[in-house]
Amino acid sequence: MTALLPHLVRRLGFYLLAAFAALTLNFFVPRMMPGDPATAIFARFQGKLDPAALDAMSTAFGISDAPLYTQYLDYLLNTLHGELGTSLTYFPAPVTAVIGTGLMWTVVLAGTALVIAFAAGSAIGAWAAWRRGGLLDRIAPPLLAFIGAFPYFWLAMVAVWGLGFQLGWFPVRHAYSPEVSPGWSLEFVGSAIQHAFLPAGTMIVASLGGWLLTMRNTMVGVLDTDAIRYAQARGLSPRRILWHYAVRNAMLPSLTSFGMALGFVLSGALLTEIVFGYPGQGYLLLQAVRGQDYPLLQGLFLTISLAVLAANFAVDVLTLVLDPRIRR
Amino acid sequence: MSVLWCHRQARVGLILLALMVLAVFVGPLFVGDPDAFVGRPLDPPSLSHLLGTTGQGQDVFAQTIVGGRTTLGLGLVVGLAVVMVGSVIGGLAGYIGGRVDDVLSFLINVFLVLPGLPLMVVLAAYLPAGPGSMAAVLILTGWAWNARVLRAQVASFRRRDFVEAAIVAGESPMRVLIVEILPNMASLLGGSVLGATTYAVGAQVGLEFLGLGDLGAVTWGTNLYWATNDSALLTGSWWTFVPTGTCVALTGLSLALINFGLDSVTNPALSADVGRGAPGPQPTPVRRST
Amino acid sequence: MSACPILQIKDLHVAYGDTEVLAGASLDVQAGELVGLVGESGSGKSTLVQGALRLLPFPAQINGGEVIVDGVDLLGLSHAELRRTWWDKVSLVPQNALSALNPMLTLRAHFDETLLAHGITDPAERHKRAEDGMRMVELAPSRLAAHPHMLSGGMRQRVAIALALVLDPQLVVFDEPTTALDVVVERQILDQISSLRKERGFGAIFITHDLTLLQSIADRVAVLYAGQIVENAPVAELGGPKSHPYTRGLLAALPPRLDEDRHAVPIPGAPPRVGDAIPGCRFAPRCVEVVAACSERPALKLVGPGHQVACVHALAVESS
Numbered sequence: 001m002t003a004l005l006p007h008l009v010r011r012l013g014f015y016l017l018a019a020f021a022a023l024t025l026n027f028f029v030p031r032m033m034p035g036d037p038a039t040a041i042f043a044r045f046q047g048k049l050d051p052a053a054l055d056a057m058s059t060a061f062g063i064s065d066a067p068l069y070t071q072y073l074d075y076l077l078n079t080l081h082g083e084l085g086t087s088l089t090y091f092p093a094p095v096t097a098v099i100g101t102g103l104m105w106t107v108v109l110a111g112t113a114l115v116i117a118f119a120a121g122s123a124i125g126a127w128a129a130w131r132r133g134g135l136l137d138r139i140a141p142p143l144l145a146f147i148g149a150f151p152y153f154w155l156a157m158v159a160v161w162g163l164g165f166q167l168g169w170f171p172v173r174h175a176y177s178p179e180v181s182p183g184w185s186l187e188f189v190g191s192a193i194q195h196a197f198l199p200a201g202t203m204i205v206a207s208l209g210g211w212l213l214t215m216r217n218t219m220v221g222v223l224d225t226d227a228i229r230y231a232q233a234r235g236l237s238p239r240r241i242l243w244h245y246a247v248r249n250a251m252l253p254s255l256t257s258f259g260m261a262l263g264f265v266l267s268g269a270l271l272t273e274i275v276f277g278y279p280g281q282g283y284l285l286l287q288a289v290r291g292q293d294y295p296l297l298q299g300l301f302l303t304i305s306l307a308v309l310a311a312n313f314a315v316d317v318l319t320l321v322l323d324p325r326i327r328r
Numbered sequence: 329m330s331v332l333w334c335h336r337q338a339r340v341g342l343i344l345l346a347l348m349v350l351a352v353f354v355g356p357l358f359v360g361d362p363d364a365f366v367g368r369p370l371d372p373p374s375l376s377h378l379l380g381t382t383g384q385g386q387d388v389f390a391q392t393i394v395g396g397r398t399t400l401g402l403g404l405v406v407g408l409a410v411v412m413v414g415s416v417i418g419g420l421a422g423y424i425g426g427r428v429d430d431v432l433s434f435l436i437n438v439f440l441v442l443p444g445l446p447l448m449v450v451l452a453a454y455l456p457a458g459p460g461s462m463a464a465v466l467i468l469t470g471w472a473w474n475a476r477v478l479r480a481q482v483a484s485f486r487r488r489d490f491v492e493a494a495i496v497a498g499e500s501p502m503r504v505l506i507v508e509i510l511p512n513m514a515s516l517l518g519g520s521v522l523g524a525t526t527y528a529v530g531a532q533v534g535l536e537f538l539g540l541g542d543l544g545a546v547t548w549g550t551n552l553y554w555a556t557n558d559s560a561l562l563t564g565s566w567w568t569f570v571p572t573g574t575c576v577a578l579t580g581l582s583l584a585l586i587n588f589g590l591d592s593v594t595n596p597a598l599s600a601d602v603g604r605g606a607p608g609p610q611p612t613p614v615r616r617s618t
Numbered sequence: 619m620s621a622c623p624i625l626q627i628k629d630l631h632v633a634y635g636d637t638e639v640l641a642g643a644s645l646d647v648q649a650g651e652l653v654g655l656v657g658e659s660g661s662g663k664s665t666l667v668q669g670a671l672r673l674l675p676f677p678a679q680i681n682g683g684e685v686i687v688d689g690v691d692l693l694g695l696s697h698a699e700l701r702r703t704w705w706d707k708v709s710l711v712p713q714n715a716l717s718a719l720n721p722m723l724t725l726r727a728h729f730d731e732t733l734l735a736h737g738i739t740d741p742a743e744r745h746k747r748a749e750d751g752m753r754m755v756e757l758a759p760s761r762l763a764a765h766p767h768m769l770s771g772g773m774r775q776r777v778a779i780a781l782a783l784v785l786d787p788q789l790v791v792f793d794e795p796t797t798a799l800d801v802v803v804e805r806q807i808l809d810q811i812s813s814l815r816k817e818r819g820f821g822a823i824f825i826t827h828d829l830t831l832l833q834s835i836a837d838r839v840a841v842l843y844a845g846q847i848v849e850n851a852p853v854a855e856l857g858g859p860k861s862h863p864y865t866r867g868l869l870a871a872l873p874p875r876l877d878e879d880r881h882a883v884p885i886p887g888a889p890p891r892v893g894d895a896i897p898g899c900r901f902a903p904r905c906v907e908v909v910a911a912c913s914e915r916p917a918l919k920l921v922g923p924g925h926q927v928a929c930v931h932a933l934a935v936e937s938s
Contacts, residue, residue: 014437021438132676134605142337142585149526149580151533154552154573161566217591220598224675228609230718233673234732234781235704238608244731246608248722263441270445271534285446286538289453297450304443312441324765325721603676611672611700612632614680614693 011316015309022305026298027075079302085295089287095299098284103266103303105175106280109196110269111262113203118258120204121211126250128212129219130242141216144209156202156275163198170198173277199276203269214257218250225249252323259315263308338589344582348575352396359390362546370558370565380567382551383558391551392571399532399548400579402459406466406532407525411517413467414474414524421475422482423505429479436479439472448531452540462541466528474520481516485509515594522587526580533576548572623686624649624788624821625670625708630683632662632669637893639665640845642683644918645823647789652815652822654832654853656868657842658889663825666842667791671708672700688788706736709782713794715774719766725777726762729784736785751780754817755810772803776810783818792824796831808835829856829868838924841865844890844900847918850926860921862929863907899930907931 078084084095128137147155164172171177177191222228223246231241270282277283281300288296332338360366363386371381379388421432448469455461485491486509494504510517535541536549543550555569591598625647632640640662647653657663668674670685672692685692687707695703712718719728729748738744749759755776766774775795782790792811796804812835815822824836832839832853839856841849841864849862857869867885874880887904890896898913899905905912911930918926919934 014434017434018438018441022442025442131603131605131607133603137603137605141588142581145584145588146577146581149584150573150577151530151537151552153534153537154569154576157556157569158573161564165562165564217598221595223609226712226714226717227720229673229675230710230712231720232609232611233671233704233710235701235706235735236731237701237735240731240735241608244723245720249720264443264445266443270449271537274538282446285449289449289540301443301446301450304446305441308441308443325767609675611697612669612674612678612680614672616682 007320008317011313011320015313019306019309022302022309023076023079024072026302026305027072084299084302087288087293087296087299089291089293089296095295098296099281099299099303102279102281102284105278106266106269106273106282109175109199109272109278109280110203110265112196113200113207113269114258114261114265116200117204117207118211118254118261121208122215122254124208125212125215126219126247129216129223130246132220132223137216141209141213144212148206148209150206152202152206153271153275155206156199156272159198159202160275171195172198175278175280195278199269199272199278203272211254215250215254218253219246222246222249252319255322256315256319259311259318262315263311265311266304266307332586332589332593335589335592337585338592341582341585341587341589344578345586348396348579348582349400351393352400355393356397359393360387362386362390362394370563370568372565373567379571380565382554382568383565384554388567388571391546392548392575395546395548395551395572396575398459398545399529399576402463402532403525403529403579406463406470406528407521409463409467410470410524410528411474411520413471414520415478415517417471418475418478419482419505422479422484423486423501423509425483425486429483432475433479436472436475439469440476442469444469445534448535449538449540452535457542457544459542462532462535465535466531470524470527470531474524477520478513478516481513482509485512515590519587519590519594522583522590526583529576529579548576622649623647624688625823626684626686627666627670628684628686630666630670630685631681632665632674633679633681635677638681638845639892640669643842643845643847645840645847645850647821647823649788649821650815650819651837652824652835654836654839655823655825655842656827656829656832656839658827660889660892661842662845663827663842664793665845667793667823667825671704671710671791702736705732705782705787706785707787708789708791709785709787711775711778711782711790711792711795714798715778716766716771718778719774721766724763724765728777728781729762732781732784747784751784752777754783754814755780771799772807775799775803775807779807779810779814783814783820786818787820789821789823792822794826797826797828811835830872841868844896845892846900846928848901848928850918850924852924855922855925860925860927860932862901862927863905863931864901867904867906899928 082096084099087093087095087098090098124136124140128134128140131137160172163169171194175192175195176182176188177195182188227249228241228245231245236245266281269278269280270285272278273280273283274286281304284296285300287293288300332342365385366387367377367381367385369381369383369385371377373380373388377387377389379392382388382391417432417436421429421436448465451465451468452461455465482505491504491508494508495501499507532541532547533549533552536547537552537556539553541547541549541553543553551572552569555565555572558565558568588598596602623646625645627643627645629642629644630640631638631642643662643666645653645655645666655663655666665674665678669678669680670692672680672685680693683693687703690703692700692703719725723731726748729751730744733744733747738747748762752759752762757773757776757780761769761773761777766777769777778795795811796807799807808831811822814820824832826832829839833856836853839849839851839853840847841851841862843864849856849865851861851865855861857866864885867883870880870883871885873882885904890900890903896903898915899908900915902908902912909930914930916928916930916932918928919932921927921932921934
């Protein structure tokens with residue numbers, strides 16, 4: 001394990017640097033945007049916020065008279081303290097609270113959909129490659145490529161129309177029924193699952209093809225190598241070859257992609273949330289954009305960036321642990 | 329190109345793509361003005377209006393055909409641009425190596441971990457509407473992936489014997505890149521362009537659907553935006569969004585099929601007709617003629 | 619030399635789809651002897667052996683012939699039966715151990731899985747066999763805990779040899795085992811193979827494109843040209859007066875040793891491409907001794923004890 005330390009430190013270094021870059025980018029973007037955040041905020045907040053909070057907001061949006069680098073440092077300090085400002089559209093809720101509510105829904109919805117799509121897609125893809133030239137192998141790739149080629153929200157809309165309106169099997173909007181109050185009751189959880197069906201289901205159907213194809217192609221490549229021939233020549237059973245040679249060697253590239261996708265979970269559910277009115281991060285992002293809610297926008301962007309970086313780092317660590325070739 | 333034609337799936341893809349390109353670039357000459365009011369709003373398909381009318385009484389057929397021109401056109405241009413930017417940056421990083429590589433790789437990695445869709449949404453919201461802004465947003469969020477792939481390829485080619493030989497023989501770096509390395513990457517570049525175009529079309533449609541594009545223009549994305557706005561689902565007017573969606577899907581399908589063909593050419597093991605569906609590696613079969 | 623062949627390949631035909639790559643090749647290996655299989659790249663050396671063992675991947679298929687090992691025709695066995703025969707009766711040493719070994723598994727795991735697949739259920743027994751194997755090829759048993767990429771090329775090839783011998787097979791196929799190694803390591807590996815053969819008494823097929831190698835280790839050599847065996851001779855008879863023109867050409871093309879008074883003379887032209895239909899002798903277009911009769915494909919004729927040549931010039935003798 002100690003042999004891995006220098007690699008880990010290097011990767012951590014990169015991610016810290018990237019996080020820093022994300023923070024900096026976040027600082028400069030409002031200052032570069034057309035329109036005047038300064039006036040907007042001032043006009044809406046004057047008299048409603050205490051001077052300290054107003055100062056923090058001003059700093060974050062480049063309103064103050066202090067030189068740029070002071071503003072930058074103040075912004076960094078504020079951010080590290082979790083002081084992200086107050087949302088304009090959800091006034092007077094602080095940005096952190098607004099993001100907090102959205103976070104859970106997005107993570108649960110998109111996270112579940114990703115895990116299911118990845119697991120099912122990879123499993124089917126691996127199976128298709130194992131039974132090379134069989135029915136599954138010949139039909140699945142083009143079929144799923146076609147389904148995946150439809151714009152995601154289009155599939156979602158068709159699902160809403162068909163399964164939601166026409167057949168009435170599933171609810172078509174929101175994360176849970178408005179009659180049920182949030183909490184850990186069975187009723188609430190049940191309602192949440194029912195409401196998650198269409199959004200998650202459409203996400204899974206749309207992304208299944210991608211995972212399937214990636215795994216299939218990787219497996220086909222692995223099955224073509226000398227190692228498989230050699231394993232066969234030694235009389236190893238097909239089961240042994242499937243799991244310890246084919247799957248084990250094909251897993252790594254897939255896992256790397258999975259990790260990256262995991263990072264994007266916070267952002268990837270955007271279209272889903274909008275079509276289904278699901279109150280997650282993506283939905284909030286669009287609201288923030290439309291409402292010129294700069295504090296919320298900045299906060300959302302920050303959380304998403306940091307989540308992506310964290311997920312990528314986790315994948316890097318996992319790869320380091322699983323691939324013996326990197327250790328020396 | 330001829331090799332691609334032999335591949336059944338690629339052939340279908342090429343024909344499909346050709347038909348679509350023909351339809352959207354030549355078609356507008358034959359259909360009426362997509363913005364014109366031609367009949368009762370939300371009229372189902374009929375003989376007078378092949379695909380019915382929109383919520384604003386416009387001809388869906390005309391909108392579908394004309395919409396494709398901008399979407400496909402911009403998609404192809406952006407696809408090419410993304411690959412060009414990606415190859416230049418990735419190629420330089422892979423070829424020169426050392427410090428330059430460190431800096432460029434860092435840049436690529438940062439752009440890779442920036443969340444694409446939110447960034448797109450934010451940029452699209454704040455830039456003035458129009459194809460130029462759309463192109464800029466798409467290129468900015470899309471170049472990094474290609475850059476990484478191409479960097480890895482160029483770096484591996486750089487170390488190959490025939491490249492080292494060319495360098496020692498005194499060929500200029502430009503010549504080495506263009507004459508020695510580039511031809512070997514033809515299929516990878518082709519595949520990248522296909523992928524980037526798919527991404528460009530999809531992202532365009534997505535952003536416009538969210539209302540972040542040029543709402544005055546007629547594109548596939550705006551067609552879908554207006555369809556939702558006019559409550560297509562609630563009124564059951566499927567003809568206002570099915571044709572456009574299907575066109576987008578057919579475009580994506582054709583590009584994917586061509587890509588399958590390209591994959592098979594570079595890696596024959598990936599062709600569709602290898603193996604007979606038996607589980608795993610099998611012993612060589614014995615077929616006696618008598 | 620005892621007349622009990624451990625492997626008999628009779629008239630093997632291998633094709634890739636419609637293209638025939640091996641048109642009726644026959645080869646015998648007697649117990650304890652080392653048969654060299656030599657030919658240019660693409661001549662079909664690996665195809666012959668891998669095809670005989672039914673290890674060629676899709677789209678290869680066997681269109682005819684027999685492959686007898688221990689009285690059983692491999693071409694008639696089921697997948698399950700083949701799995702028991704593989705490695706137990708015939709094993710392989712691959713050309714490049716790095717690509718043949720599983721990078722995810724330790725060396726010990728490779729031994730364990732091979733032994734388990736052949737019914738050695740006792741862990742202590744497996745442990746012992748693996749360690750004995752390593753010692754046999756002069757490697758420390760502690761290296762078993764390593765992963766393939768951690769060893770040098772030469773060490774990896776030795777592990778491959780140890781693995782090939784772990785079930786005590788009658789026949790070991792060496793598929794260009796030293797091509798990827800430098801000459802010093804190559805010599806070590808060859809010496810290792812020779813001493814192991816003396817110790818264990820297994821028969822071997824040694825595939826290579828390097829004829830000089832075979833001159834020092836082989837008992838017999840089979841020469842392959844364009845998918846056909848053109849000569850099968852005791853190593854001492856190679857290049858002699860009864861030899862095939864191609865063999866003589868190969869020897870003449872070798873760089874001369876310091877004590878030899880000759881220049882290397884390459885064979886003009888190039889071998890035919892796979893699938894090119896050539897009536898008659900396939901070497902005729904490049905042969906210096908070509909005559910009109912070469913337009914008919916010559917059969918392998920016995921020209922001396924244990925010496926067969928497929929050439930119209932070969933004078934057949936009575937088989938003893």
